[in-house]
Amino acid sequence: xxxxxxxxxxxxxxxxxxxxxxxxxxxxxxxxxxxxxxxxxxxxxxxxxxxxxxxxxxxxxxxxxxxxxxxxxxxxxxxxxxxxxxxxxxxxxxxxxxxxxxxxxxxxxxxxxxxxxxxxxxxxxxxxxxxxxxxxxxxxxxxxxxxxxxxxxxxxxxxxxxxxxxxxxxxxxxxxxxxxxxxxxxxxxxxxxxxxxxxxxxxxxxxxxxxxxxxxxxxxxxxxxxxxxxxxxxxxxxxxxxxxxxxxxxxxxxxxxxxxxxxxxxxxxxxxxxxxxxxxxxxxxxxxxxxxxxxxxxxxxxxxxxxxxxxxxxxxxxxxxxxxxxxxxxxxxxxxxxxxxxxxxxxxxxxxxxxxxxxxxxxxxxxxxxxxxxxxxxxxxxxxxxxxxxxxxxxxxxxxxxxxxxxxxxxxxxxxxxxxxxxxxxxxxxxxxxxxxxxxxxxxxxxxxxxxxxxxxxxxxxxxxxxxxxxxxxxxxx
Numbered sequence: 001x002x003x004x005x006x007x008x009x010x011x012x013x014x015x016x017x018x019x020x021x022x023x024x025x026x027x028x029x030x031x032x033x034x035x036x037x038x039x040x041x042x043x044x045x046x047x048x049x050x051x052x053x054x055x056x057x058x059x060x061x062x063x064x065x066x067x068x069x070x071x072x073x074x075x076x077x078x079x080x081x082x083x084x085x086x087x088x089x090x091x092x093x094x095x096x097x098x099x100x101x102x103x104x105x106x107x108x109x110x111x112x113x114x115x116x117x118x119x120x121x122x123x124x125x126x127x128x129x130x131x132x133x134x135x136x137x138x139x140x141x142x143x144x145x146x147x148x149x150x151x152x153x154x155x156x157x158x159x160x161x162x163x164x165x166x167x168x169x170x171x172x173x174x175x176x177x178x179x180x181x182x183x184x185x186x187x188x189x190x191x192x193x194x195x196x197x198x199x200x201x202x203x204x205x206x207x208x209x210x211x212x213x214x215x216x217x218x219x220x221x222x223x224x225x226x227x228x229x230x231x232x233x234x235x236x237x238x239x240x241x242x243x244x245x246x247x248x249x250x251x252x253x254x255x256x257x258x259x260x261x262x263x264x265x266x267x268x269x270x271x272x273x274x275x276x277x278x279x280x281x282x283x284x285x286x287x288x289x290x291x292x293x294x295x296x297x298x299x300x301x302x303x304x305x306x307x308x309x310x311x312x313x314x315x316x317x318x319x320x321x322x323x324x325x326x327x328x329x330x331x332x333x334x335x336x337x338x339x340x341x342x343x344x345x346x347x348x349x350x351x352x353x354x355x356x357x358x359x360x361x362x363x364x365x366x367x368x369x370x371x372x373x374x375x376x377x378x379x380x381x382x383x384x385x386x387x388x389x390x391x392x393x394x395x396x397x398x399x400x401x402x403x404x405x406x407x408x409x410x411x412x413x414x415x416x417x418x419x420x421x422x423x424x425x426x427x428x429x430x431x432x433x434x435x436x437x438x439x440x441x442x443x444x445x446x447x448x449x450x451x452x453x454x455x456x457x458x459x460x461x462x463x464x465x466x467x468x469x470x471x472x473x474x475x476x477x478x
Contacts, residue, residue: 017170079309084347255267402462
């Protein structure tokens, strides 16, 4: 007797990517190649006439690899790999009717991606020269057929049905140079139907070239999740004329840019080996990446795309930000240990939820009379009795409680707290001896604040016992 069938909700068509499909021609190069062609590590540019010989140079060198590429296609392939559900992802872009186009079609089929390519029979498939120098990469792109994608392909009934089914739609910023009309159709459809539209800043030149920046500005109000790296974020701020230089502040301003609809934008900024910065509703959170030893790194080509792919796999499943960033970090860690944007047969991702915060222990307060020359890390609730003056760089005041008084010593930055007549909460203070006499030191490790009813210890009504002065007793070492 056969076992009971287990049914699950289909993930088919969950994510749609629209971008520039390219075949990566990847190889290691020397520093003089970077100098010869004027390219930089970590950069991505469109090929000019001077770059054309580069593609043949890479292809003719030993060790050349041909890998399915293009930023959006990379992310979609990684998302598909993370989800492990056939045709959970779909992808649209334009390829040529040639051997390279066949390689891309076959790669997507093998990965389980539903590739819906527009075929340009007159133009060769786009290629990307991936130059690897000391594990860093520089990308030079010949868009070719990828540059010929038309919105009419998206508007075909079958393809519009794919758009309508998708919960998440993603494009790398490079697609802005090719078919902004398709991006407009997709982003507005997402807004109208409550789907999530995602965009990547992708490269500095997209913000520096006025026509591309204009497309970005037009698209931004429809972007629900904006991705980028630290260089791209800083370039955006510079072009926009913002004074902010640090990534968290820039992320906040990007998040606050005008937005259509009720859904607030989320901004995700990766920082290579440093933590990812995420801004949600004006609040910044850092999510760690997976640290790898230098010996494990092969090249960084596709690392950012992989992070996005992992993130999208979580987003499409309705997971929270912690899950999405952990999935992104995992995917990126796998890709940097391999050549190009390639991956093993199946992921070994295991989500680790954040540790539950331990309840804070309520501070225990002691009394002045219980202090001695060895007292450290104690908490007291005292009333300021009088000012004493200064001793070197320190200000001194007399404070006390119902058991006695002592001289408190602190720097200028805490002066405003210790006003005569005020009740003050002091935590993590310590005793230091000055010429044999006790001083209560409120140093940089201590906290001093005006007492109030809603803070630890409340605000007691203290009647100070001034006739017992702990600091008036002289001590000597036994």
